[in-house]
Amino acid sequence: KAGVTQTPRYLIKTRGQQVTLSCSPISGHRSVSWYQQTPGQGLQFLFEYFSETQRNKGNFPGRFSGRQFSNSRSEMNVSTLELGDSALYLCASQGGGASGELFFGEGSRLTVL
Amino acid sequence: QKEVEQDPGPLSVPEGAIVSLNCTYSNSAFQYFMWYRQYSRKGPELLMYTYSSGNKEDGRFTAQVDKSSKYISLFIRDSQPSDSATYLCAMRGSGAGSYQLTFGKGTKLSVIP
Numbered sequence: 001k002a003g004v005t006q007t008p009r010y011l012i013k014t015r016g017q018q019v020t021l022s023c024s025p026i027s028g029h030r031s032v033s034w035y036q037q038t039p040g041q042g043l044q045f046l047f048e049y050f051s052e053t054q055r056n057k058g059n060f061p062g063r064f065s066g067r068q069f070s071n072s073r074s075e076m077n078v079s080t081l082e083l084g085d086s087a088l089y090l091c092a093s094q095g096g097g098a099s100g101e102l103f104f105g106e107g108s109r110l111t112v113l
Numbered sequence: 114q115k116e117v118e119q120d121p122g123p124l125s126v127p128e129g130a131i132v133s134l135n136c137t138y139s140n141s142a143f144q145y146f147m148w149y150r151q152y153s154r155k156g157p158e159l160l161m162y163t164y165s166s167g168n169k170e171d172g173r174f175t176a177q178v179d180k181s182s183k184y185i186s187l188f189i190r191d192s193q194p195s196d197s198a199t200y201l202c203a204m205r206g207s208g209a210g211s212y213q214l215t216f217g218k219g220t221k222l223s224v225i226p
Binding site: 004031033035041042043044045048055056058090092094100101102103104105106107 | 145147
């Protein structure tokens, strides 16, 4: 069974640009979450989608947005990039059940210059 | 005060040692407690999951949750060099409709052969 796939794995952008990151969850999983990981703040929750609906959002500015498609694939977008947006962006899929076990992808490492 | 506190280490131990990793938290609504392991340049992978208070053992790993003290632990017996990684505690409440996790910042562990 294929795991969570994130693309691209690495990317470099300059301040003011925008970026779109993609996530394909495990087959059959309908819930996708996004987290930002930085050395200073650790993993911080961005948003969570289930069946194309955002059902939870973290404390990030409106420059961070996301969506989920009918096939459960998800994208997140960051507009007007700032230096502080440099981070590892992790996508996780969840298959249901009380435990809420999240399966993470390997992440997209964004560097903003 | 952050909701979840975790000593970042680094922690260095000789092969075969018993390792103790800990987290404290402030939100009494947390009901699900997890430990993730993250190797360099990889996404986090779930090691242990515990619901409410108690102990859970899986091979060389034991997770303990003391809700009265708001304190969780992960013990690794007979540690191996392959255990060298960053260990993240994570937790969430039991509310329906979201699997959002709150993470500690992670403890970096090195097991020296």
